[in-house]
């Protein structure tokens with residue numbers, strides 16, 4: 001017989017350019033994690049094209065869900081609830097996942113749980129760290145978000161700071177395009193920076209007066225573009241690896257600096273990172289060192305759980321399920337959903 005704590009969640013994620021489904025057992029055990037990436041399609045255009053993303057999600061979603069159930073060795077009969085990202089993200093892309101989740105939940109008489117995408121990213125840390133429990137601080141850095149968050153409890157978040165303009169991943173992608181590396185730029189800059197000198201060029205690090213935990217990356221992005229333009233106008237060559245390494249240093253230094261200030265003030269003893277940029281090797285290394293110096297326990301998901309995936313939505317959905325959160329058949333996509341809103 002099934003124990004009360006034995007909960008299998010079918011999770012669906014389609015907020016941007018990955019069509020993903022997963023089966024997650026009791027919030028922390030990933031039974032399957034299927035991701036169909038559209039990167040090859042979007043890189044032809046240098047970034048995500050929303051209309052193409054929605055169309056591709058429609059094509060792939062059933063196949064991805066079937067695969068997730070099969071790989072987990074489960075059938076829909078074994079599923080206790082359906083969790084789905086309903087915001088923030090691209091509206092057309094979100095609608096595909098939301099409509100799919102509603103159809104399955106309705107047909108199978110299952111509870112429906114809408115999950116906030118950032119809550120998913122944060123919860124990715126629970127998957128490989130069974131001992132991690134709130135409260136802790138988390139830096140969420142992705143293509144669409146840069147948030148410094150205090151996780152007070154499961155489902156209870158306080159945003160300490162956020163970006164005023166570009167997200168960290170967005171800055172990586174734009175700088176990569178300027179250097180001619182293509183989309184998505186983050187992993188390419190990460191790789192190229194290993195061959196460059198991070199001290200070669202001094203790019204600005206933004207600190208915002210009276211908002212010590214807020215970020216701004218548009219200045220460093222413009223400085224890199226101006227540097228490259230300046231070199232080209234003067235007919236001078238530049239070393240892309242040095243630009244990549246110096247840009248990365250400016251971004252990582254600010255992320256670590258603000259994070260550690262918050263960690264010292266809040267004194268929770270645990271610090272986590274999440275989101276696509278959390279797979280960046282320089283950020284992971286720097287953050288690990290800074291946490292060790294301050295005797296903080298440092299948590300980060302494996303790269304596959306940093307970038308968009310559905311396992312993280314299953315982890316977050318489980319704690320929402322335990323808290324009694326159930327969404328109605330009128331659940332809609334909310335492109336600018338705020339963290340902590342339901």
Ligand code: KG4
Nearest residue numbers: 142143144169186187190276277280307308
């Ligand atoms: O979390 P994610 O998959 O999607 C959003 O929710 O936005 O993050 C994607 C972002 C992209 O901007 C990508 O360039 C960046 O994460 N990224 C990285 C790395 N891997 C992915 N940025 C820096 N270094 C990496 N290794």
Ligand code: ZN
Nearest residue numbers: 121142307308
């Ligand atoms: Zn994401």
